[in-house]
Amino acid sequence: MRCQSCQVVGNQKELWEEDLESFPLLCCCFQLYWRTGNLGYLLETVVMLELGLNIKRFVSQYKILLLHLYSHLGALPVAYEWYRTLDVKNILLESVSHQILPQMLVSPLWEDLNDLLKDYLKFMDDYLRESADLTFLAYRHRNYSKVIEFVQFKERLQHSNQYLVARVESAILRLKEKANNIEEEEGVFECLKSGTQILELSSDTSCNSLTFNEDMQLRPWWTPTPKKNYLLGPFEELEHPWETLDYRKEWETHVREIVEKRSFLPRMIYLSVQCASASTKENMEANGSVTDSSLSLEMKSLLERYVKGLGCSLNDAVKVVLDVAEGRKSLEELGSDMIEWANFAVFYNAWTLSSHESMLLMGEESKSVWQIVCSLLQKCVTHKVRITGPMVCSPGGDLPVVVQLVAEPVSWHCLVLQSYIRSSLPCGKKKKKSGGPADSSTFVLSQTIRDSVSSLYSIVEVVVQCLKEEVNKTDETVDLLLSSLEMGSNEGPGQVFRALKELVSTADEGELGDEIFQGIKSWSPKVITSKMLKGQHKMVSDFLQICEAKLKLLEALKQQL
Known part of the structure; x- marks a missing residue:
């Protein structure tokens, strides 16, 4: 395929000062990638934009385009670096952070995400605290229009969807970070008032009254909202995406649904840990009952509210999980809500430990709920690992x-196991190694619990093996990617790249001036490609550390059984 707009002519100073937003080559490369799926066109776009920023270092449009390109290519650390160069602060944090926050929330870059959320x-918090003083000052000076403006502005920020999402x-995120140590997790629960703080926040800020203050017009045309990305779907003839397709209302509805479900998680994680702890033999003997009925009733209520967001009743949700786990239905039945369904399965299992109710109509040979949860997690993880593929060849893949x-349902299930095992053992002691019968101070865990720990270990191990293969790839990939552009034919990607290289090699300092000339000469496609691959490598290595820490925890749990 050959595009007539892919013709670079001349090397005049005007060419290098051209606004890339209106440069036909840029749009052409995106369209060709969308039409063909050939990664070379995206690489051409990246090196072109990087060259533009070497010449015009402070053009925010270039940076935003690169930010989304690197995100799409799985090099989120590089995208985050470009976001930081935008110098987003004060009210821009409210209107611009949507460019990077959604991608960061589903990434393993927890340290950077923590900084982003804290800022x-x-x-x-500072503005909402100080807004009363600003309003009073305006009133004192009889500037009543400013008083109204400050009050309205405060209300918009107070009900901001991003503010609720960030809280x-x-x-x-704090629960994820401490999930491998139940004692540290209990410290997080204490700070969050056992998870009730977030539930109260969500109820105080009604999801129906949320405000959306993001400036979507700054986003590239191919991703008009954080939920929509044209490049992930089949090619369509679109002349004016913003005018012909309005995805904003769809996105706002999606945000309301997601934030409502997510606000249940801290409390449900806390209740799951408590249910597991209270259900062990020692606690039953000490307390005289399985658990406080109010604990079980609250957990059931939250489960019902949680699955309502998935569009079904509690009975129906249990049936879906059981059918998928036992192979009667495919994973496609879970749709795009796979994480929510896996979370539900984990929480439902914890609730059954403390409740006499049984909503699983199982025969004698059916699996236990523990086994069903592990089976579902194993199916979800192995399926997504299998279709993720090599990152460099799978832009927009399933790594997130x-x-x-791993960071959520697997972690929450590990917490339930930690709580159950800890409560089953005498304080400060390990299970006896002898094969004799257990006495009153020792609780021999069932084979089901042992199998659950082993199953989780094998699930995470599959992910670790896949990640290690990615980490061990050599720098030969850089040369391979560039050679595909340098040696390309006239019918595929590489035309723009080769034309730019020729122009750079023949650039004249006297004609261009020192600033433009130095920017052009500092352009290195190899350095750019290497930077992209290092960003992908960091994504993989950070996730590998998370998984290896999880394996270490599960190995320790094995030793206690």
Whole structure:
């Protein structure tokens, strides 16, 4: 395929000062990638934009385009670096952070995500705290229009969807970070008032009254909202995406649904840990009952509210999980809500430990709920790992879904196991090694619990093996990618790249001036490609560390059984 607009002519100074937003080559490369799926066209776009920023270092449009390109290519650390160069602060944190926050929330870059959320929350909390003083000052000076403006502005920020999302996700991130140590997790629960703090916040800020203050017009045409990305779907003839397709209302509805479900998580995680702890033999003997009925009733109520967001009743949700886990229905039945369904399965299992109710109509040979949860997690993880593929060849792939599966449902299930095992053992002691019968101070865990720990270990191990293969790839990939552009034919990607290389090699300092000339000469496609691959490598290595820490925890749990 050959595009007539892919013709670079002349090397005049005007060419290098051209606004890339209106440069036909840029749009042409995106369209060709969307039409053909050939990664070379995206690489051409990346090196072209990097060259543009070497010449015009402070053009925010270039940076935003690169930010989304690197995100799409799985090099989120590089995208985050470009976001930081935008110098987003104060109210821009509210209107611009949507460019990077959704991608960060499903990434393994927890340290950077923590910084991003802290900066945003600090600005919002400081402003909301100081807004009363600003309003009073305006009133004192009889500037009543300013008083009205300050009050309205405060209300918009107070009900901001991003503010609620950031508060909820900040709490969930802390729970993820400490999930491998139940004692440290209990410290997080204490700070979150056992998870009730986030539930109260969500109820105080009604999801129906949320405001959306993001400036979507700054986003590239191919991703008009954080939920929509044309490049992930089949090619369509679109002349004016913003005018012909309005995805904003769809996105706002999606945000309301997601933030409502996510706000349940901290409390449900806490209740799951408590249910597991209270259900062990020692606690039953000490307390005289399985658990406080109010605990079980609250957990059931939250489960019902949680699955209502998935469009079904509690009975129906249990049936879906059981059918998928036992192979009667495919994973496609879970749709795009796979993480939510896996979370539900984990929480439902914890609830059954403390409840006499049984909603699984199982025969004598059916699996236990523990086995069903592990079976579902194993199916979800192995399926997503299998279709993720090599990152460099799979832009927009399923790695974020695998990250979420390990960081959330797998982690919450590990917490339930930690709580159950800890409560089953005498304080400060390990299970006896002798094969004799257990006495009153020792609880021999069932084979089901042992199998659950082993099953989780094998699930995470599959992910680790896949990640290690990615990490061990050599720098030969850089030369391979560039050679595909340098040696390309006239009917595929590489035309723009070769034309730019020729122009750079013949650039004249006297004609261009020192600033433009130095920017052009510092352009290195090999360095750019290497930077992209290093960004992908960091994504994989950070996720690998998370998974290896999980394996270490599960190995320790094995030793206690």
